[in-house]
Amino acid sequence: MGDIRGFLKVKREPLQCRPVCERIKDYHEVMTMRPDVRSEEQASRCMDCGTPFCHWGCPVGNYIPEWNDLVFHGQWDKAFELLYATNNLPEITGRICPAPCEYACVLGINDDPVTIRENELAIIEHAYSTGVIKPHPPKKRTGKKVAVIGSGPAGLAAADQLNKAGHSATVFEKDKRIGGILRYGIPDFKLEKHIIDRRIGIIKKEGVRFVPGINVGVDYSVSKLKKEFDAICLAGGSRVPRNLKIEGRELAGIHFAMDYLTQANRRAVGEKIPDSKLIDANGRRVVVIGGGDTGADCVGTANRQGASCVVQIEVLPKPAECRTDDFPWPKHPLILKTSTSHEEGGERHWSILTKKFIGKNGRVNKIACVRIDSSKKDTRPCPITQEVPESEFDIDADLIVLAVGFIHPEHAGLLDRLGVEFDNKENVKTDSNYMTSVNRVFAAGDMHRGQSLVVWAISEGRRAAHFIDKYLMGQTNLPSM
Ligand SMILES: Cc1cc2nc3c(=O)[nH]c(=O)nc-3n(C[C@H](O)[C@H](O)[C@H](O)COP(=O)(O)OP(=O)(O)OC[C@H]3O[C@@H](n4cnc5c(N)ncnc54)[C@H](O)[C@@H]3O)c2cc1C
Ligand code: SF4
Structure with a gap:
């Protein structure tokens, strides 16, 4: 812990927004970034509690007290390494996560919680601006092929993890462009789309293949899918509206x-x-x-x-x-x-x-x-x-x-043709290893969990990748969350 009295000296200061009269005339992001020195001050408010409940509150288990401490000491690159170890899309969660971690922050019991989400955003944007983020294709390929159906946060996280483990991941997307609800649901004033493109550019250079404009199960048959891939990860979201x-x-x-x-x-x-x-x-x-x-x-x-x-x-x-x-x-x-x-x-x-x-x-x-x-x-x-x-x-x-709201994923097409079973809420049912009732077919994200949050979709994609790797190789080094 850097500054033992940090939380007594510095008040919570969330990111500023552009004035309403200005921002209402355009679709650019409402939020503005703060200088690094302000983030270092805000990070000093973290008390590095013995039991960090923020870590428990974060669905991807971000190492929050640890990277707050590194930011406070200006060790931005190390903070990035730690953040990246648990979150595939911190530039997205740093912008639009409702931050359940902050509701669990111990400081929040009798003071304002640490600006955890904003600190996360500061770390990842610092890494982009200093060129620390570079594509790192895997050194070895396993020869195994995995199809990921759906390019929302669950599909992106799963494909990124599987690629890191050396598998050849192909992401199919029925829309014209990649991103799922990040692209077509969430407005630009919360998340400008070049942020998604920047990330996809890196994942592509690392070796993930993207195939947009293909509705799997309709334009691409289930039998072909099963023949061409060793495993399948369903990450098609939950889009049937109430x-x-x-x-x-x-x-x-x-x-x-x-x-x-x-x-x-x-x-x-x-x-x-x-x-x-x-x-x-x-x-x-x-x-x-x-x-x-x-x-x-x-x-x-x-x-x-x-x-x-x-x-x-x-x-x-x-x-x-x-x-x-x-x-x-x-x-x-x-x-x-x-x-x-x-x-x-x-x-x-x-x-x-x-x-x-x-x-x-x-x-x-x-x-x-x-x-x-x-x-x-x-x-x-x-x-x-x-x-x-x-x-x-x-x-x-x-x-x-x-x-x-949304009631469940679309059953017609891919899911019905695969013949997967559904749970009592009509979402795709899996066992504790994220495998559906159909062998070699896994499920993650809203399609599995029901309508939820981006951070949960990332967590699910990571978990599914862990179990797919284990299924394909008999063991895995991918984290289980
Ligand atoms: C308007 C809106 C705003 C939201 N805002 C927030 C927010 O601010 N913060 C937050 O944390 N959460 C937010 N959410 C929730 C969050 O976006 C979702 O929980 C998350 O996107 C789910 O990710 P996913 O990858 O499971 O599915 P999705 O993002 O829905 O992606 C699934 C993708 O699979 C594709 N697909 C489906 N079937 C097929 C097929 N057969 N072949 C090929 N492709 C297929 C779909 O076209 C889609 O692109 C919001 C949701 C909505 C609707
Ligand atoms: S991903 Fe969300 S819950 Fe996790 S640390 Fe970031 S803001 Fe908090």
Whole structure:
């Protein structure tokens, strides 16, 4: 531990964001980097506790106290080596991870936690800017071939690890470009796409092969896949959206969040969308249904497209602003999150149920809602929700975005043709070695775990790679997390 009194001298200072009036006019990243010296100061706040709960809170098990100490001492290259040992995509998690580690930081018990995510970002960007990151192809090849299906964070992490172990990894992707939700879901104002391209450039030079534009199971048969590869890693995500099957759902102007965000991301890089398919918030009264992170991304996108007003509604009650007894430290608490998109405009309302969509000439122009009371409790853990009598009201809206989550991966196509079994949530079921019910076929990421976080997808990809290597070689040196 570098500075034993660091946390007493230095206050938490998160990264600054560009002013709202500036950033709302473009799609560039909202966050700005800080000078290294500020990160060194922030790293000095880490107390190097005997039992680092942050490490427990991080799904990839980052060596947080150790690299904080190295940063404090200006040993940036060593900090990078340590960070890279556990995380294949720190430039991504450093930008968009909700940082469960910080909720488990011991300093957070009675002070503000260490800026762990920002320190992680500082380490990796320092390594890029000083040229420390270079492609390191494996010295020996095993002669084994592995197909990774899906190029989101789970597929990228799995392929990177398998390649490091000397296997020839081929990543198939049905979209035109590599990255999964990182590319087509998460907006540029949170993650500019050249950050993904920079990483893919390195992984490619290290020997991973990328095959975009191929829907495996449809354009590339399952029998060919099984014949050509020694093992298969399914990392296709979980993309079947939850629908709101209520009166008026068929009206024009109601879209799933991923359809809206994918188009917006395509347009941000200059792709033309035909007018007949265009989903544009310009001049429209937008209602985003769903109070989570995806909903927040839709709010930020609608504001940038020039929506006349944006309202986000959520059926659950407003979460507490700080930890409650239900979520004692170091548990990841359910608390109110205000994203940079919320700072940019619009209203948020909780405890509101959408009853029906109302339209005129085939297009939605308002939604009928009712207020919900969730205060009643019984012995069951789930809240009892009741409509508040005579609380019905309408919200004017001519563009509605449904951001109410995803139910499970698409079964039609690859999964059905492979014949893998599903768990009780309809995700791909595996044994404790990440192998599905079909021999030689493994699964990782949202397709296996259900909709989750980027850092969990990376963790899953790494774990699957560990077990694939073990299966192929009889033993493995790849870490198990
Ligand atoms: C809008 C949105 C915003 C989010 N924001 C955050 C955030 O800020 N922070 C965070 O931590 N998490 C966030 N998440 C969650 C996170 O993005 C996901 O948990 C993560 O991307 C899952 O990674 P994955 O690799 O399992 O799947 P995905 O990223 O979904 O990638 C799967 C890929 O597989 C491809 N594929 C599927 N089937 C086939 C096939 N048969 N052949 C070829 N390719 C196929 C798909 O096209 C896709 O590209 C967000 C999610 C959404 C939807
Ligand atoms: S990956 Fe996420 S949880 Fe892990 S150290 Fe980084 S910010 Fe924290």
